[in-house]
Amino acid sequence: MRKKVKVDPSDKYLIPKGNVFRHAIQEYFSGEHFKKTQENFNMRKYTVGDTKIPYRVINNWDKNNLLPKGLKGNMGWRKFTFVELVWLKAIERFRAYGFSLDKIARVKASIVDWDKNHNEIYPAFEYYVARACFSDDDPYIVALANGVGGIGSTEEIEIAKQKHFKTNDMLLISLKSIVKEIGLTPMPPRPLIWLSNTETEVLSDLRSGEKDEVKIKFRKNKITDIETSETKIGSATQEIQKLNGEDRMYGSILAKYENGKRQSLRITKNRRVSDN
Template sequence: MKPIEERKNLNIRGDNFDLAYAEYFFGDRAASRFLNERKHRFHSEAVSYRILNHWEQKGLLSTERPEGKGWRKYSILDIVWVHIVSRLREFGFALEKIHLVKEHLSHEDESFSAFPELEFYIAQALTKVPSYIAIFPQGEALLCTLSEFETARSFGFIRDDSILICLNDILQKIYGDKDLKPDYSTNYDLTKEEVQLLIAIRLDLWSEIKIRGKGGKITMIERTENIENETKVVEILRSGNYQNIEMKQEDGKIVSIKRTVKKKIE
């Protein structure tokens, strides 16, 4: 990710952004794990496998492909990035310029997240907040909500013309059966727990959710999720300190795993 001093165009964010960003990555990371899990295949009439292979060779993409064989597997974060690259190619951006965009978005530690800021704004878009990536002629990239973009531009923090790509529209293409279109009519001030719940509901992360509240605030969240059978039991146990785990076995093999976790909200 490019240092701020090297950028000509800047976003304006307050303490609320810092708190929400930290909570997203260092709190309950269920949504982050889902967005980063490479288990999806990419289908698009506009982007052939030959093109994907070319972009991969140029260092624009990375995929899960054991020993270079079999179908490429992408995360939702990867697929959103492929759509962004495709849109930029439609606008005539050279691959070298798109590489600069990637440098602006990338994080040094990819085990954390390849594109942490992009991931955070994807999460915002999943709650129907109008979220965008602004691409500037020199290859600079800026992630923002629509209100952030308008505020930064009015105060002169955004100086150059840009292409605005709507993350909500990309997610709508990926999840065609869900209503993820941006909602411009509301401006709810959601708590971090409410944001996490909205993301989980829209992505079907949990099979069951129970919520307790008092005084208009969430006090307890109990969630149940189905876990893939390939997941090792030790990994499940390490992922939480307080959880109920239910496993079903047939013919000596585990056929289903359910985990229920309760979280008290202070």
């Protein structure tokens, strides 16, 4: 079993990552389900010729810090992994849309995170490439006009657009379309590990150890509502503020008093689920 991978992608200021992402990526890297996939993803078998990108272009990209570190040895280019090949194809698309080399380098710094302690993998980027290959989700690389970049699932991007983006003008590059271009057919039969975002959210609540009770409502085999209850000692005002501004959240707070003093708060939160 592989060690836990610490992932703190620098794109968090553009597409924030929560507990759902952290649980899912740890499941991918620490479980046995995708061990073979990880080995294949990180096998260096693609030559520069396989990329169909001219040597001079790749050399220029390397000089401008667009490529991950360690790809060029003393004797010339080493072979690329599948994950690195996906990034090369993403650079091609950025260039086709007129992005400057400086802006692409800024995007790369946000999403292609190098981890020499774990076989020189790129944890967050590899995880989303795997989702593009083995789930019905279509993750995207997101780039704003100034080169600020991020990567995320369709749902993560939609949430970020509503809460964090100050503009709707952005370039989205589909990882699934790149995978198809390379010649792989995405979405073999869906493994159980690829839970929907909502299912992963429920699993996160169950594993957190903070909830006293978790209830789920179904309709036509899909989750429609998630209700969680927990007991806390704290400020009711703070908990009410947390509920405010959440479009899909509603709930109740019950205060328990004993001998004229508040002992605890019983907080029940309900989340409406728009899709799975």
